[in-house]
Amino acid sequence: MSTNPAEEEAKLRKFNFTRILNQDTRTKTVNLLGEIESTPAILIAEKTAFNVVGPHLTKFSHDLHLPKVSLTGRNDIYHWFLASQSSDYGEVKLTLIFPATETHIRKYTHQQLRMVVETPEIYKGLVKPYVEGKRGNGRLDWVYNILEHKAEKESIIAEDTDDEEGFILLPDLKWDRKTMASMYTMAVVRRRDITSIRDLKKKHVPWLKHLRRRIPEAICQKYSDIEPDQIKIYTHYQPSYYHFHLHAVSISHDGGLGQTTGKATLLGNLISWLESLGGDEETGLEGVELTYFLGEESELWQGVFKEINGKGKG
Structure with missing residues (x-):
């Protein structure tokens, strides 16, 4: 040979x-x-991994003018680019977060994960006040920019303008908007009273079923290369931001930790969960115990669960 x-x-x-x-x-x-x-x-x-030697990354940031770089979108502090093929770097999706806060730095830092148990009491007494604090001081401006057509209007895949049941569907920043096998979209609901699955009640089931039907329909109308049963729709707990939204992703796409148990809940299972609850239409997920994981750098771990988990080791 x-x-x-x-x-x-x-x-x-x-x-x-x-x-x-x-x-x-x-x-x-x-x-x-x-x-x-x-x-x-x-x-x-x-595709090979990035060379993470300091001088190389410094050169990378300084040499961004060498390949062709095109802006694909911008909303508030988020900027998205696509750098076309070059001999050094190939095609690279670039997300610029500027200015970045300490919360952003923590989020994107490699960290150990911890499983936590959030009882209704812990949620109401400790987590809910944290969530309410995260909805102020302009933290959701980029979401409202989408809903008010101040940003990303040109990227909208579909829109339902109903104040109660409506949503805007658009590509997620994780998707290159070309490769259907990695199709990744996000549906931002119009109503502003739902922060996460904790606010969902039995009375919301018809609305959630509407979303489960309309989102795949909209995607398939826009993209002919995918069918409804090739789309998975889920939501996160804890979410990255506290305005209810859903992720609609190609079933063939491996989204890593964001799609794993302890983070993602399929919309269909969420609907069945709510339907199975006893009580009246006001009964919801605020009163159930939830188990999920957090990164050790997250504010919820540092400020709430680190001490709680520590007490449980005795």
């Missing part, structure tokens, strides 16, 4: 693509079936 580099490269360049066998949007890997001189061959392509 030849080990001559030139011969092996020549062999690679004879690869004739036939079809895609598989792709992983999480690891940025694609498995290709083809032929080399009429013999079946498989080519596995994977």
Whole structure:
């Protein structure tokens, strides 16, 4: 068997693509079936990791003018770019958060995870006041900019203008808006009285069913390459921001921790959960015990659950 580099490269360049066998949007890997001189061959392509040596990253930030960089969207402190292919970096999605707060820094810092149990008492006494504090001081301005058409209007996929049941559906910043296998959209509801699943009650079930029907319909009307049963719709607890919203994602896309147990709840399961609760129409999830994970750098861990979990170790 030849080990001559030139011969092996020549062999690679004879690869004739036939079809895609598989792709992983999480690891940025694609498995290709083809032929080399009429013999079946498989080519596995994977995007490499960034070089995290300090000087290289400094050069990266200074050299952003070298590849073609196009602004794909902006809302408040969030700016989104796409840097086209270059010999050094390839195609890169760039998100600029500026100015960044300490909360942002904590969120995007690598951290250990901890499981926590949030009882109704802990929620009402400690977590709910924290949530209410996070809704003030302009923290949700970027959400209201979307709802009021002050930002991202050109990106809207679909809109329902009803004050109670309405929503705006638009691409999530995690999606390149081209690759349907990694399709990632976000539905921001118009009503402002729901912060998270904790505020949902049995009376909200018809509204949630409306969202479960309308969101896939809107996506499939916009994009012909996906069908309703290839879309998963879920919400987070705890969410990144406290205005109720849903994520509608291609079922083939691996979204990492954001789609795992302890973070994401499928909309269909959420509806069934609410329907199964006893009591009247005002009964809701404020009175149930929830188990989920937090990062050790998060304010909720530092300010609430670190002490609670510590007491439980005795």
